[in-house]
Amino acid sequence: MEKVYGKIENGVIVNIEVWENSPSSNYISMENYPSGFGIGDLYDENTDTLSRPIYVNTAEDNYDIALKRLSTSDWTQGADANLTTSNLADWVTYRAAIRAIAINPIAGNLDWPVKPNTEYNT
């Protein structure tokens, strides 16, 4: 029965291959790792564990995130939002920072501006 194995070189999965018979010792079997693995994953032979390198957002990822944060806070700029003056100013500052990212998106896992709480006029 054919099974999927990961080929390990220097602690990194460099290929995933199909084998009918168990290959040499520098392979690990997919069936022993129910969460699966992929090329580029890191393998620690001492602990027999896998980890995936942290995904770094592309500029397009960050553009999408910024756009969504802007669109979901559009309501705060409406005349009938009924936010306190200081809270409205917080939202304006927040959205300006988000907008700056949307205009010039860069790659990386960004330290995003913190969304203000919502304070309404009583």
Place this chain on the structure above:
Amino acid sequence: MTINNKTLSTLQGLVTATTTTEGNFRTGMNDVLAQVNANQEALAISVDCPGVLTTLTGSGSYTIPSGSQAVYIVASGGGGGGAYRLLSSGDTDDAYYNGTAGGNTTVSNSSLGLSITARGGNGGSFNYAGNLTGSSVTPSSNSFIQIGRGSAGGQGRSSGATNQTSKSDANGRPATLAGVYLKSASVSGKVLSYSVGAGGSGGSTAESGQPGFIQLWIW
């Protein structure tokens, strides 16, 4: 058109002329026999159907049958796994689970100078996934590389909020197809070492890519 590199009129002069000598007659007949033999050998290769047609789906080694005179090898990497996107309904960010790349399929034999690498397809991504480059075939004559024409990538999917439109490119990318035709008596009995790339894993519940394969046509 020549007969053993001599023209027809030259051969007629050697063999059928009334004035030919025994030596010239023997030379001419040798030319004719050599040409007939060459013709028969060429016909044996060009007219016969392939003696073996097989598809390899697991890694290992394969011995080309003794007496073979040509082999056509086609290799496909594994397709990339599909991506999964969980659409959020509030102002939280969507969750992305990209697929992983399919494995590479390789075929090699050092004495034949043969080395094929067919790259697997990239894992699905909700941004542009692109195709994996770096496939290669040696020798390069009578060879081909077709990016994205190999095993299929897995189907991507999205779920969650229903009021959003999923972006494209969620599917895993198809693998690359690569191959070469070797016509030589030296292929006889050679052992091909090969590994077949597995399909990439789908992100979360998305579909995995299809595994690679190797097709052999042997004459």
